[in-house]
């Protein structure tokens with residue numbers, strides 16, 4: 001199992017390599033355009049972030065567990081942003 005730090009780091013790399021802003025990444029992965037990421041959409045994000053296929057489902061659940069503040073089983077923009085802010089805090093020099 002990858003550590004949370006490693007996972008967030010891979011997501012950070014994905015976003016900075018392929019998107020101009022975290023918001024653009026969020027919109028890209030929100031395939032059904034409902035303003036929230038569901039588990040399947042997060043699994044796709046993890047795939048793009050080069051996370052091993054066998055653990056994507058579990059990591060996706062873990063991320064929802066950690067960042068779904070209002071408990072609706074979706075990650076909305078505010079929740080996504082708080083995860084991204086955590087990454088930037090951790091990796092800023």
Ligand SMILES: [Ca+2]
Nearest residue numbers: 030034036037
């Ligand atoms: Ca969605």
Ligand SMILES: [Ca+2]
Nearest residue numbers: 068070072074
């Ligand atoms: Ca939520």
